[in-house]
Amino acid sequence: MSAASVPSPNGAAIPGMSKLVTVKDEVAQGIDTGRGRALCGELEAGNILYFPHTPFAFPDDDLKFLLGLKQTDASFHKNIAYRPAEDRITGLEKTAQGPEVDRLRSIVAGYSHRSTEFLASLLPPYAGKWKLDYASYRPLEEQGRPARLRARNDLPHVDAFPTRPTNGDRILRLFTNINPSQNRVWITSQTFDVIGPQFAKMLGLPRQQSSNAVAKVLRGIANAAHMPGANRSPYDDFMHRCHNAMKESGEFQENCPKQRWEFPPHSTWIVFTDSVSHAVLQGQYALEQTFIISRDAMVRPENAPLRVLERLAGHPLTRAS
DSSP, X not given: OEEOOOOOTTSSOOTTOOOEEXXXXXXXXXXXXXXXXHHHHHHHXXXXXXXXXXXXXXXXXXXXXXXXXXXXXXXXXXXXXXXXXXXXXXXXXXXXXXXXXXXXXXXXXXXXXXXXXXXXXXXTTTTTSEEEEEEEEEOSOOTTOOOOGXXXXXXXXXXXXXXXXXXXXXXXXEEEEOOSSOOEEEEEEEEHHHHHHHHHXXXXXXXXXXXXXXXXXXXXXXXXXXXXXXXXXXXXXXHHHHHHHHHHOHHHHHHSOOEXXXXXXXXXXXXXXXXXXXXXXXXXXXXXXXXXXXGXXXXXXXXXXXXXXHHHHSSOOSOOO
């Protein structure tokens, strides 16, 4: 594992830059609560937990199947999402069907299950206090992959899901590089506690959601009609706008401090991607599991993006009932 240092013009450390926390000795059967709490604190501080070797089982036959998909069937060329709550695979061509689709669903579901069991043992303060979000398989080479600006992965950004609002809960993601020979290359910039105030000044601070009767009725109608963004809190709305603004800002993309990380084959890493601004520059064949962690489970709640914004705004930014 290698990471480029980020020099400061005056020799001082740049605030808000992530550190790599290498974890070599933790195994799936569990660790003590104190160590688990400390690792949660590292994540909430904006650091990356790194495992040189994937710390849970990954059958060789499953690996061979995933690596062979791109060569065997054009139906599997897109990023592929597994929805645990529905036990369903999405992101395939409409023509994809049959035993290979069932096998793919089973493999990604197995990855989702094993990574979830591992995280519960590694980070006890979060266990049982999360919503299991999507898992995904990413068979495409990231470098040069065509995408519209707001969907590009190679521009530093913080994560916000427009169709799956979190209402202030946190986005924690676990990644595994299954490429047998190629590193997965990331860059990170500063954490949200540093860049959030800058974008709040640019975009304007979010207002508190109205709790009057008329507003509640209108929200209920919007929810019933499944209108886009109906369930978004002021926090979610700001984070989505911030995600887009970061990618659209040429000044930010050009001048933000950057740190380069290379995650080698068969390594795993964990990061709060709603706080750590990140981008993927190179790499092919990766798996990922997303967890939405309750904001009440945080061991350092003051670092959460919600708290950063509420301190600036001076009022609550979560969704009113």
